[in-house]
Amino acid sequence: MINIRFQPMDINIQAETGENLLDIARRSEVYIDAPCNGSLTCGKCKVKVIEGKVDSSSSHHIKDIELKAGYVLACNTKVVEDIIIEVPSGQSSDMLGMKIEDLSGPRDQEIFRRARSQVLDNDMRFSSYVKKDYLEIELPTLDDNISDWDRIRRYLRNQLGYTQVFCRLPMLRKIPTLIRESDFKITITHIPRGHGRTTIVNIEMGDTTNRLYGVALDIGTTSVAACLVDLYEGKLLAKASSGNAQMKYGADVIHRIIYATKNDGLENLNHAIVHETINPLLKKMYQEAGVDKDEIAAFVVAGNTTMSHLLLGIYPNNLRLEPYIPTFSKAPFIKASELELEANPETFLYILPSIASYVGGDIAAGVLASGIWNSEENILFIDLGTNGEIVFGNKDFLITCACSAGPAFEGGEISCGMRASGGAIERVEIDNNTYIPKFSIIYNEKPKGICGSGIIDLIAEMLKTGLIDRRGKINRDLNTDRIRFDEYNIGEYVLAFKEEWGLGEDITITEIDIDNFIKAKGAVYSGGSTLIHSLEMDFNMIDKVYIAGGIGNSLSIEKSIEIGLFPDIEIEKFVYIGNSSLMGCYLTLMSEDARRKMEEFSNQMTYIELSAYPGYMDEFISACFLPHTDIQRFPTVEKILHDYKTNKVT
Template sequence: MFKVTFRFENGEAVDGFAAAEENLLEVARKTNVAIDAPCSGNGSCGKCRVKLLKGTLNSPRTRHITEEEYAEGWRLSCASKVEGDIEVEVPDIASAYRSRMKVADLSSPEEVAIFDNAKADVEAAGIVLKNDMEVVDVTMDAPSLEDTMPDNERLMRALKKQMQVEHVILPYTVICKMADVLRETNFSVRCVIGRTGSKGNIFVYDIFPKDAKVIIGGLAIDIGTTTVSALLIDMVTGDILGKASSGNGQIRYGADVINRIIESAKPGGRRRLQKAVIDETINPLIQQMCRAAKFPNKQIYRMCVAGNTTMNHLFAGVNADPVRMEPYIPTFYKTNSLYASDLGLTVNPDAHIIIAPNIGSYVGGDITAGTLVSMLWNKPEFSLFIDLGTNGELVFGNSDFMMSCACSAGPAFEGGDISCGMRATDGAIEACTIDKETMEPTFTVVGDPGQKPIGLCGSGIIDVISELFSAGIINPKGKFVREGERIRRDKYGMGSYVLAFQKDAGAEKDVEITEVDIDNFIRAKGAIFSAIRTMLNSLEFDVSMIEEVYVAGGIGSGINMKNAVNIGMFPDIPLEKFHYIGNSSLSGAYTMLLSKEAERMTYQVASNMTYLELSTVPTYMDEFVAACFIPHTDTSMFPSVSQQ
């Protein structure tokens, strides 16, 4: 066995061990070291680079490592085999999830406005924002030699009488603390309860002394393939107490759901994937939010999770392999049988977990939750709902019908497959303009004033490619056709555009976008547009019949819709029809958590939705190929772009 030391730029180091000729990326994974590997180690993305500090590796130079970088010690971990004791540095590259947790400042109105708007829209549709949880005070007679009733019977009898119910459930966790709490305040206590079933039976989540300050906490979570976001709320008032986001720890097992399903099918893989999202991602988010809000995590009594079908399976530790195998059948479309203790979540062990319902193998709870808050189901207008993520999911319809589909857009919208790509966190360029004459960029960076750029998030990528095209710097195929200080070419003639030189950047090298990056993004936008066209054609609709478009996805502070149309990602219809609604999956999970009626409506929305499997539509591939140009091979579809 050989010793492998992984060093990080912050000074930390982790030691692991490897057998002779063992793959370095696999060593990192089993040592729990997060090395970004969107392609799951097949050598195509070039992001799993490490710097060899000591020792030797059997590692040939790949197309992702220049001769100069190779001489400096840079290697791709997925292409490296361990031959002896080594020491490597793991860089804090732009897209690495390891150090990118963000806890939101809730004093900013922008952070909470989207959730307030979701609540208002749902209420306007006649849905009552009320759940079945409450805090009740209970006073009992103290036991005596004449009254020897056990504590549990005494409490249940008092609750039955006071709440006028037939059954009261006391879980083991409450029974364990009940004797001490009852005697601390002479049998006057405060209980956190939830009503269950049609008869309103009671489940007792917790018990406190009568003078204790008790807030019923709830947790809404959006489990994205790339990013996980969470809200901590007061279940009674609906107030948001905390908000945080982080990269999904599963990213090192692949950027897409197929690679992760394959990894989960390996021995011990299911547990590794579940541990990556729960122990390494969700639990740290909970701790960070609760610490910032000064809120006890054991007072979180209910959770609502919205994620795509694969993420729901991997979160629950359920076999996801049938999802990718014909006939593509999930283990569950919805389930109400999970509790926090089943999964090792650091909240109250009896916290009930609600999972937004899946529709099919590739349209999951993130879309049903998002469709709820888009209000598409409650409007007569023909509306299109688009969720931009690793998978692009679409819903089209109105209050009479809804059809959904999903396309594999890849991780480009969230920074994956892009050499300088990153999530929408500090250091990300989220908006950009480029001077047509000088080719000089002007951009906005996420973070505090003075924050240096590190990379590009989704909204920034859309802007940069649109601006490069509008300025005539790239042609419709995404190739560079102008020269200048910011245009570079490697020895093979491959071009790139430098947004920020190293001296002005917060990264270890220039922030630049390459022709390979542009090609990857053109494919992603082509997948979205071709999915829109295919779904509309299957209904014998035309893009001109779309009356409203709701765009969701946490890819930046907002999307420049004009630029999205310019590159051919969205149909060329009047810009006033487009509405950016942010992370609708998280908004929907928040609304479901807060309201039992909203939860029931989400199940109804899911059951009323028809799922279209694009791979079964013969014309889809033709549509996709035609859309892999800027804006499209048929420029007549984009009259506003040709007129610029």
């Protein structure tokens, strides 16, 4: 056995000779960003060997100067002797300080109001399926000596009309002590099931009928957001969000599915989402609102199909293998205790149904919250995150697809890319003549990298100023120190010089980065185009475009059109609707009518598998250009490019 020390955490762990360094870090709960999950494609898991030797092969992700300084890729390194490893500070802070949409932003109150009105304006009631009733039960005597449980059942039959009352063992264990300490005055939390049946999920001392709470939870591939809700009034009592701890096993669902096939992989992924992500968020909200976990009576969760499988610890590998079949679309109600969630053990967990292998309950929730299901207008709904899902339709039809955009919109597969956390460059402008950039940084910190919205801005600005051509290739004829080429003749643009900002290395974007991002944006555009053309319609027939997902918070619609991510239609048609998944969970939590409506339209949605759809690949290839191979699809962009070129000549 050899000793591994991780700095600056000062964590020591024993390992076998020849063991992979990334695996050791994961076992030690040391977070090292590895979006590609060790497939050597991202180069993000750089660490520095401070002392000792390792067995690490060369990689184009490690520059010569970095190699001499002791940097290696953790995923590409085996340990052979005692070593000390320095983990760069940006590795852990990237996840902990993420900028996440959790219904707490300044625009969320209007989004919240609009989503509630979608329910109320359609004659759907706000009423929880969970009920509370206060019971004053007759004390037992020698003449009335039936069991405690039968005494409760008798009261519910005679006073409330429930002829069949059920409970599980944990409730029976609470009864003898609790009812005597409360002088047989108790409050039950129960779930009526129609036809005189109900199931008790909690018993409390005294009258607590004024306290009834539920949790809405959105499990994203990159981030998780939750809110604690007063089920009587619908108020949000607390909100919490964080990065999804599963990120250490890969940035996207495919890498996590592959990891789940390894020894203990599925168990590790399940532990990461439940114990390292969800439970800490729940505890934080309970403490903030002064609520006990046993008071949680309802729990609604939405996530993409893979996240739903991993939450339940269900083997997901068939999702990535043709014909892409999930184990379930609509999960049965799950007890919180079965998942070891920090909630009342008897609380039922409702997971919103998935629509297809790569269109999950988060999209069903988004369609519910946005009101597309009841719209007279043609609406294009785009959820822009780690995955790209699109819905098109109105009250008469809904058609959907998933785009293989990869993690580029979250900064993955981009050399200096990062998630939207402190230090991420999120907006960029470039001077048309000097090529000097101006940018804004999340939380006004020292720049660490660039997130999705910043990458969109940067590529749009580079295109307009002539730094790159429409293929994404860097102009080699410009006289500026911000353009340079490496030993492989790959060009890059320097966004921030390390000397100027006191950084360890320059923040740049390379031709490879730009190519990866062009493919990601091309997947989204071609997905939307294919959906619409499948109905013999075109983009001009769209009345509104709803943008959901974390990247939308800082997204420039104009620049997204300029690079060909979105169609070139009127700016006024684009509407940002925030975390529509979490909002849809809230509506489902608060309204049984809304839940039934969501299940109804989810069953009726048409899913298109793009990989098998005729003509999609041609559409995708055409979209892998800036903004598109057919510039006439983007007349506004054509004019902008002409004006910039004219201004430069002048």
